[in-house]
Amino acid sequence: MKASIRDVAKLAxxxxxxxxxxxxxxxxxxxxxxEKVLAAIxxxxxxxxxxxxxxxxxRTQTLGVLSPNIxxxxxxxxxxxxxxxxxxxxxNLMICNTDxxxxxxxxxxxxxNEKQIDGLILTSEPVLPDDYEVxxxxxxxxxxxxxxxxxxxxxxxxxxDEKAAYDAAAYLISRGHRxxxxxxxxxxxxxxxxxRIRGFLRALNDHGIESDPKKCIEYGSPQFEHSYQAxxxxxxxxxxxxxVFATSDERALAAISYLHEHRIRVPEEISVIGFDNTxxxxxxxxxxxxxxxxxFDIGYLSVVKLLRLIRGEPVHDLRTVVPHSIVERDSVxxxxx
Amino acid sequence: MKASIRDVAKLAxxxxxxxxxxxxxxxxxxxxxxEKVLAAIxxxxxxxxxxxxxxxxxRTQTLGVLSPNIxxxxxxxxxxxxxxxxxxxxxNLMICNTDxxxxxxxxxxxxxNEKQIDGLILTSEPVLPDDYEVxxxxxxxxxxxxxxxxxxxxxxxxxxDEKAAYDAAAYLISRGHRxxxxxxxxxxxxxxxxxRIRGFLRALNDHGIESDPKKCIEYGSPQFEHSYQAxxxxxxxxxxxxxVFATSDERALAAISYLHEHRIRVPEEISVIGFDNTxxxxxxxxxxxxxxxxxFDIGYLSVVKLLRLIRGEPVHDLRTVVPHSIVERDSVxxxxx
DNA sequence: CTGCATATTGAAAAGCTTTTCAACCTTTGC
DNA sequence: GCAAAGGTTGAAAAGCTTTTCAATATGCAG
Numbered sequence: 114m115k116a117s118i119r120d121v122a123k124l125a126x127x128x129x130x131x132x133x134x135x136x137x138x139x140x141x142x143x144x145x146x147x148e149k150v151l152a153a154i155x156x157x158x159x160x161x162x163x164x165x166x167x168x169x170x171x172r173t174q175t176l177g178v179l180s181p182n183i184x185x186x187x188x189x190x191x192x193x194x195x196x197x198x199x200x201x202x203x204x205n206l207m208i209c210n211t212d213x214x215x216x217x218x219x220x221x222x223x224x225x226n227e228k229q230i231d232g233l234i235l236t237s238e239p240v241l242p243d244d245y246e247v248x249x250x251x252x253x254x255x256x257x258x259x260x261x262x263x264x265x266x267x268x269x270x271x272x273x274d275e276k277a278a279y280d281a282a283a284y285l286i287s288r289g290h291r292x293x294x295x296x297x298x299x300x301x302x303x304x305x306x307x308x309r310i311r312g313f314l315r316a317l318n319d320h321g322i323e324s325d326p327k328k329c330i331e332y333g334s335p336q337f338e339h340s341y342q343a344x345x346x347x348x349x350x351x352x353x354x355x356x357v358f359a360t361s362d363e364r365a366l367a368a369i370s371y372l373h374e375h376r377i378r379v380p381e382e383i384s385v386i387g388f389d390n391t392x393x394x395x396x397x398x399x400x401x402x403x404x405x406x407x408x409f410d411i412g413y414l415s416v417v418k419l420l421r422l423i424r425g426e427p428v429h430d431l432r433t434v435v436p437h438s439i440v441e442r443d444s445v446x447x448x449x450x
Numbered sequence: 451m452k453a454s455i456r457d458v459a460k461l462a463x464x465x466x467x468x469x470x471x472x473x474x475x476x477x478x479x480x481x482x483x484x485e486k487v488l489a490a491i492x493x494x495x496x497x498x499x500x501x502x503x504x505x506x507x508x509r510t511q512t513l514g515v516l517s518p519n520i521x522x523x524x525x526x527x528x529x530x531x532x533x534x535x536x537x538x539x540x541x542n543l544m545i546c547n548t549d550x551x552x553x554x555x556x557x558x559x560x561x562x563n564e565k566q567i568d569g570l571i572l573t574s575e576p577v578l579p580d581d582y583e584v585x586x587x588x589x590x591x592x593x594x595x596x597x598x599x600x601x602x603x604x605x606x607x608x609x610x611d612e613k614a615a616y617d618a619a620a621y622l623i624s625r626g627h628r629x630x631x632x633x634x635x636x637x638x639x640x641x642x643x644x645x646r647i648r649g650f651l652r653a654l655n656d657h658g659i660e661s662d663p664k665k666c667i668e669y670g671s672p673q674f675e676h677s678y679q680a681x682x683x684x685x686x687x688x689x690x691x692x693x694v695f696a697t698s699d700e701r702a703l704a705a706i707s708y709l710h711e712h713r714i715r716v717p718e719e720i721s722v723i724g725f726d727n728t729x730x731x732x733x734x735x736x737x738x739x740x741x742x743x744x745x746f747d748i749g750y751l752s753v754v755k756l757l758r759l760i761r762g763e764p765v766h767d768l769r770t771v772v773p774h775s776i777v778e779r780d781s782v783x784x785x786x787x
Numbered sequence: 788c789t790g791c792a793t794a795t796t797g798a799a800a801a802g803c804t805t806t807t808c809a810a811c812c813t814t815t816g817c
Numbered sequence: 818g819c820a821a822a823g824g825t826t827g828a829a830a831a832g833c834t835t836t837t838c839a840a841t842a843t844g845c846a847g
Contacts, residue, residue, distance in 0.1 A: 115589055117803060128827045133805060143825070158587050163564040164501045164510070165803035168832045173501070175544070175565070184530035184729070184746075186523060193521035196547045200554070205561065207512070208545045210533045217537070224542065227500040228512070250495050252452055337733055366733045373735050392521070396674055396703045397734045398710050409521075454833060465797045470835060480795070502833035505802045 116157035125153040136161060167229060176419065177225035177233045178208045179218060186391040187361070187408065188236055191258055194412025195234060202420055204231070215243065222247055232419040234258050239303045240265060254422035258415035259406070260304055261432055268422060270415045270433040272406050274304060277437040278312030281358050281386050281404045284439050286320045289448040290356040290384065293317070294347045295330045296340060296364045305335070305360040305388070313358060329354070340367035348375075355448050356384040362391045365401055369444070380446035390440050400442035407435050453494035462490035473498060504566060513756065514562035514570045515545045516555060523728040524698070524745065525573055528595055531749025532571060539757055541568070552580065559584055569756040571595050576640045577602060591759035595752035596743070597641055598769055605759060607752045607770040609743050611641060614774040615649030618695050618723050618741045621776050623657045626785040627693040627721065630654065631684045632667045633677060633701045642672070642697040642725070650695060666691070677704035685712075692785050693721040699728045702738055706781070717783035727777050737779035744772050 122129040127146055134141050135150040142150070153159070167173040176199060180188045192208060199206050207225060211218040218238075225233065233248075233255045240248070240262040248255050248267070257269035285293050295313050298305035310330065317324045331347040333339045340359070344367060347357070359365035365387030369379050379385055379399055387394060390405035414433060421428050459466040464483055471478050472487040479487070490496070504510040513536060517525045529545060536543050544562060548555040555575075562570065570585075570592045577585070577599040585592055585604070594606035622630050632650050635642035647667065654661045668684040670676045677696070681704060684694070696702035702724030706716050716722055716736055724731060727742035751770060758765050 119803080129804080130806085130827055131825090134826090137805080141825075146826090160560070160563050162505070162566060162803050163561075164504045164566055165832085166805075167501045168499070168505065168803080168834095169805050171832080173565075182530070183520075183533060184523070184526045186521070186526070189521045189523070189526040192545075193519070193547060196520060196545070200547070200558075205544050205546065205565065207542050208529075208533070209542065210530060210537070221537075223497070224500075226497050228510075228542065229499060229501055337729075363733065370733065370735060370737075392674075393730055393733070396700065396707065396730070398706060400707075456833080466834080467797060467836085468795090471796090474835080478795075483796090499833050502802085503835075505804095505833080506835050508802080 116159040118159070118161070120157055121150065121153045121159050124157060125149045171229075172231055173229045174203055175205045175207055175228070175230050176416065177222075177228075177230040178206050178236070179211050179221065179234070179238075180208065180236045181211050181213045181238055183208060183210050186363075186393055187259075187389055190391060190408035191236055191412035191415075194409035194414075195258070195416045196412075197409070198413040198416035198420075202416070204416070204420070211238070213238065215241075218244070219247060222251075226251055232256070232423050234415050234419060236260065237304065240267060254419060256415045256419040256422070259408075259411050263303065266431060268418055268428065268431050268433075270411050270418060270435060271304075272411075272437040273434050274308035275312040275315075277388070277404050277406075278309035278358070278360070279316045280312075280437070280439060281388065282313045282316035283320070285356045285358065285384065285386060285445065286316065286322070288356075288384070288445060291322055292351070292354040292356070293322075293324075293329065294351050294354040294357045296343045296347060296357060296359045296368060297330055297332050298335065298360055299332050306332070309360050309388075335361055335363060337363055337367045337370075340364040341371050344368040344371040348372075348377075354383065356386070356445065358386050358388075360388045362387040362389045362394050362401060362403055364388075365403065365444070366393065366397060369397070369399075380444050384445040384448075386439075386445050394440070395442065399444045402442045402445040403440055405438050405440045407437075411435055453496045455496070455498070457494055458487065458490045458496050461494060462486045508566075509568055510566045511540055512542050512544055512565070512567050513753065514559075514565075514567040515543050515573070516548050516558060516570070516575075517545065517573045518548050518550045518575055520545060520547050523700075523730055524596075524726055527728060527745035528573055528749035528752075531746035531751075532595070532753045533749075534746070535750040535753035535757075539753070541753070541757070548575070550575065552578075555581070556584060559588075563588055569593070569760050571752050571756060573597065574641065577604060591756060593752045593756040593759070596745075596748050600640065603768060605755055605765065605768050605770075607748050607755060607772060608641075609748075609774040610771050611645035612649040612652075614725070614741050614743075615646035615695070615697070616653045617649075617774070617776060618725065619650045619653035620657070622693045622695065622721065622723060622782065623653065623659070625693075625721070625782060628659055629688070629691040629693070630659075630661075630666065631688050631691040631694045633680050633684060633694060633696045633705060634667055634669050635672065635697055636669050643669070646697050646725075672698055672700060674700055674704045674707075677701040678708050681705040681708040685709075685714075691720065693723070693782065695723050695725075697725050699724040699726045699731050699738060699740055701725075702740065702781070703730065703734060706734075706736075717781050721782040721785075723776075723782050731777070732779065736781045739779045739782040740777055742775050742777045744774075748772055 121132045209221045236258045237260045261269035331343040333343040387401045387403035390403045394401035458469045546558045573595045574597045598606035668680040670680040724738045724740035727740045731738035
């Protein structure tokens with residue numbers, strides 16, 4: 114049986130108020146009693162019960178985190194950033210996998226709400242009307258990490274996808290490439306779809322490159338196998354391209370895998386630029402040139418922002434835009450225009 | 451202000467006991483009142499408070515998980531398995547990063563204990579006497595995932611590292627290799643050090659291959675950069691080896707990276723076998739032949755085991771050994787003996 | 788019609804802590 | 818020597834729910 118504050122009080126021969134004070138405001142208790150209490154605590158191996166504490170303070174020092182897939186390098190780096198910020202601030206994270214399953218997601222939200230989390234972070238997945246209806250009934254604040262909600266006023270932390278894609282394409286163009294393909298998320302994916310496609314096409318256009326989206330873009334889900342097939346299709350319809358913009362590192366790796374297997378050298382024959390700069394990018398061959406997102410920071414800043422909202426502190430920008438950059442490694446080569 | 455059970459009771463004009471029953475044993479309440487209560491719940495958007503519930507039941511349906519680094523593919527796949535099993539059983543996971551920092555670890559354990567977790571899972575890190583002293587004072591059960599404690603009686607779920615390393619070496623030998631190097635964890639690492647070194651050497655010995663550990667083994671921490679250096683050192687002292695056994699996929703990738711950069715072809719000139727079979731193994735070039743650990747299952751089974759311990763059900767084996775296997779891809783080639 | 792069993796409900800205690808308020812004691816200042 | 822101030826402590830309420838126990842009402846048998 115676990116010792117409670119009453120047991121400590123009894124053993125130390127004081128009231129439970131005094132024990133509580135020894136724990137929370139020791140200077141209010143005279144040394145003699147304080148030491149007796151401390152001794153009793155040690156003897157009973159007493160540990161305060163955070164449930165009771167949370168009941169009174171209406172705070173649990175716990176945040177909820179929803180992620181479509183925690184075993185994904187992208188998310189796990191973001192999660193690591195969250196965990197870091199949370200730990201520094203004395204919070205814990207309840208991390209849940211949604212598997213992109215709306216039903217599971219709503220079930221989890223219900224439980225997290227019952228468990229009285231102080232705030233919630235949603236990663237990636239867009240916020241649908243269904244979701245918003247649930248979220249808006251919660252009394253705790255919500256932050257979106259690496260995603261945003263164009264339709265609703267929800268705090269978020271992410272890169273500027275349109276600009277990042279523009280920069281990726283512009284980078285390839287600056288290296289002399291003119292025939293550039295793209296492996297993208299589906300057109301209505303608000304992260305690695307729409308915005309990045311627009312940025313990509315805008316860059317081509319700005320640099321006077323005519324392009325037919327039907328020919329140079331292949332759409333698909335992010336999994337390696339699907340992306341491999343996408344690269345196959347892209348190569349079939351656009352065989353003379355000299356560079357590919359893949360909208361995630363996993364897609365880039367899949368593209369490279371396809372090319373390697375068909376004896377097309379990367380980057381000598383086809384350059385590949387990725388997106389995300391997950392740790393994998395520096396570990397594969399050839400090492401990936403990629404658009405870096407500050408994944409750890411996105412997680413870290415989401416928690417910082419969430420804590421401000423929890424404390425009721427002013428948050429200057431509802432939508433935080435974090436900087437991207439291009440990390441040059443070995444998968445892109447310059448060609449003569 | 452959040453509605454409480456009293457508010458619902460007042461609005462529905464019944465006692466709080468009745469509201470509680472509607473939620474937990476609806477068949478005990480006559481239909482008329484039940485519907486009034488349900489209507490009040492909906493109107494007030496009432497959600498029960500799990501803290502109060504936990505206080506009474508002395509159960510929180512929450513498990514603690516400590517991991518040295520949640521952004522590591524290895525751990526994140528194990529974590530995904532845990533999350534899956536936990537979700538199915540109606541539990542949540544509080545996941546914490548220890549950064550291999552003993553002080554941080556103990557601080558976290560203190561908080562998790564206060565938060566009344568029902569059980570704890572420790573991944574990887576060995577259990578030191580210091581740790582054991584802390585753990586043994588907890589009233590909830592503990593399971594080790596992908597690690598074990600030779601010195602203490604703690605439940606665990608992991609592969610047989612000695613045997614797995616033996617099999618890896620035997621596999622290389624069966625492909626005709628005789629001059630085999632190894633990139634290992636430090637000798638006193640109870641996971642990717644000692645046992646795997648012993649298994650490796652035993653296999654060489656069993657197959658009549660003389661070997662000098664000083665020459666054929668290079669020790670080091672698991673990070674890519676360190677492993678890269680280890681490969682460099684190994685190649686310098688053992689230039690005519692035809693195969694390398696790397697004790698993690700990350701180490702294998704670092705080795706391959708070194709070899710690529712020095713124009714040594716993999717697997718044509720040197721074969722490389724990895725360990726873990728993280729998702730990366732199938733995404734790099736060449737695709738990695740590796741000793742597969744059932745990472746997801748290790749996580750899943752740890753939670754299943756932990757739940758049995760929590761429920762006081764019998765657990766037949768204190769130390770669960772899960773099967774490993776060799777996944778053949780493209781990084782190992784047969785040579786003429 | 789009485790008595791007993793059963794169905795339904797509510798009051799109150801328990802679970803553990805923090806916090807407010809009041810009480811008591813000791814100083815200090817005049 | 819007494820009033821006021823300050824230091825220390827304990828009792829009790831509050832936070833929200835579940836559960837036990839008792840009470841009331843209903844139905845049925847004899």
